[in-house]
Amino acid sequence: MDRLDREILGILQQDARISYRDLGVRVGLSANATADRVRRMRRDGVIRAFTVVVDPAADTAGGLVVFIDVTLRQDTTNEEFERQVAKLSGITEVVHVTGEHDYLVRARAADPAALDALLRRLKREAGVAQSNTRIALRAATRPTHP
DSSP, rough: HHHHHHHHHHHHHOOTTTHHHHHHHHTTOHHHHHHHHHHHHHHHHOOOOOOOOOOOOTTTTEEEEEEEEEETTTTTTTHHHHHHTTTTTTTTEEOOOOOSSSSSEEEESSSSHHHHHHHHHHHHHSOEEEEEEEEEOOOOOOOOOO
């Protein structure tokens, strides 16, 4: 990846629907050259997906959004945890982090009972020794789009 690829990625992260023509104008390339770079980054796995960011306030059936700090049991490997947590419904993101905990898990739960069930499954099936859960009350900032 070079400077232009990084610049293209930055623009796509702000607006993944931008046309190749407009993207090319912003980075100083033709539409065809820009499209070739994006296709190459998709093929190479640099760009894994294009997605939609939904305003949580618009999703009235979404339930609770929670952040769970996870510490693994001594006998649980990262690979095993990641394999098991991928099987659990409601998990929207799993991030391996530095610091006091091993992972930060973002999830949705319909209600407190569903959250309790998810936490129990994390401990029973995914090798979690300890967890600390925070419930999101509202988004203070939202991604900006040009």
